[in-house]
Amino acid sequence: MSRLDHVLACSLVFYGVLALAHSALSAGNLTGENSCVHCHSELPAGSFYEVKSHSWVGSIHQQHDVTCDRCHGGNPTAAEEKQAHIGVLGSSDPSSSVYFKNIPATCGRCHGAESYKFTQGLHYKMLESTGKGPECVTCHGSMVTRVLTSDNLVAVCERCHNERMGIFPYVPQKAKAVLLLLRESKALLAAAEKLYNSPGGTETAQTLGHAEVDLHDAKLDWHKFDLDNITKLLQEFYDTLEDLPPAPPCR
Ligand code: HEC
Ligand code: HEC
Ligand code: HEC
Ligand code: HEC
Ligand code: HEC
Known part of the structure; x- marks a missing residue:
């Protein structure tokens, strides 16, 4: 375990660098005329349509030039409202790309892996059969303005997973612990990769590559919400890291 502790201690330095790089990257606004x-x-200001548009401003999608039309359809080159709105349907219309049951497929055009895993889980089955399962926007916010952290996750899961509704009320706390572990594992791997800085082909580089695959599997499995399986995959990740040689000194 001391090897991992060492890696964690070194990782504190990298966090600072990471935060700087991230804020520099997100400062740019790529959206041209749309x-x-x-x-x-x-x-x-304050109208429903303005509020909705505003929540997109500053979001991760705006930062990557994913404009309104990419999720809602329509013609982003037409200046006139009627022309622009051809194909844009309100969220209560069952054939709209943003009708709640269609949201996983709409997001899946770009986030295929998360959507695929999601369709394999219980949540999707419930969404399809009773309409009572969460879909992407339930957790990622209206128009996808957030990624939940282990701190704000509980409140979202508790909307359905509580004693009153009786749907697996143990889920929020367990999910919190699993997400925390997932996040820490990500930080740990990033730190280990920096620390060892191994050229390709070496045994250390192979071990790190193997650990990366383990972590990737666990991360993807998150959207199936089989918490026990995620824990199992993370255990494999930690087992792989234990194969690393003794760590070099902090660089
Ligand atoms: C010239 C102004 C204008 C343009 C261009 C425009 N919109 Fe709108 N949009 C509006 C207004 C105003 C509303 C409020 C409802 C209405 O009058 O139709 C609206 C409503 C909407 C709604 C809600 C629809 C509903 O039925 O609830 C969506 C979604 C939407 N717009 C998306 C888009 C997308 C995507 C584009 C580009 C392809 C776009 N808009 C281009 C002015 C515009
Ligand atoms: C046209 C492509 C496209 C569509 C459609 C799309 N996204 Fe994205 N999304 C992106 C890009 C590009 C990014 C930023 C780069 C990345 O993280 O992959 C992103 C980022 C995200 C992130 C943040 C990822 C992170 O690492 O912080 C989430 C969460 C997300 N999208 C969810 C959704 C959901 C939910 C939908 C459907 C409502 C959706 N996206 C629809 C392209 C898209
Ligand atoms: C029940 C809640 C929930 C639902 C439903 C959900 N997500 Fe997520 N999603 C999360 C959480 C929590 C994370 C952060 C996981 C992490 O930190 O690795 C996340 C992370 C993501 C990311 C970022 C992954 C990365 O690289 O960091 C994307 C993209 C994403 N979700 C897309 C989707 C799409 C698309 C759907 C619908 C098909 C969806 N999510 C449904 C809770 C949810
Ligand atoms: C990543 C996908 C995505 C992007 C990009 C996006 N939206 Fe949305 N939007 C949604 C989803 C999903 C809903 C329905 C769920 C909800 O209300 O949050 C929605 C709801 C809306 C609504 C309410 C419509 C209704 O019928 O309830 C309006 C208006 C709207 N969006 C306008 C916009 C505008 C304007 C932009 C660009 C500035 C935009 N959206 C960008 C996914 C997106
Ligand atoms: C909109 C309601 C809703 C929300 C919000 C919700 N869930 Fe669920 N969840 C369900 C339903 C419905 C089931 C299936 C119950 C059944 O099979 O009887 C379920 C089942 C599950 C299961 C399976 C439990 C087991 O032991 O098999 C897990 C795990 C789970 N959810 C995790 C989460 C997490 C984590 C969150 C928050 C990030 C969340 N859910 C948010 C409705 C929801």
């Missing part, structure tokens, strides 16, 4: 963005940003 009629959806343009017109919606001019709608009366």
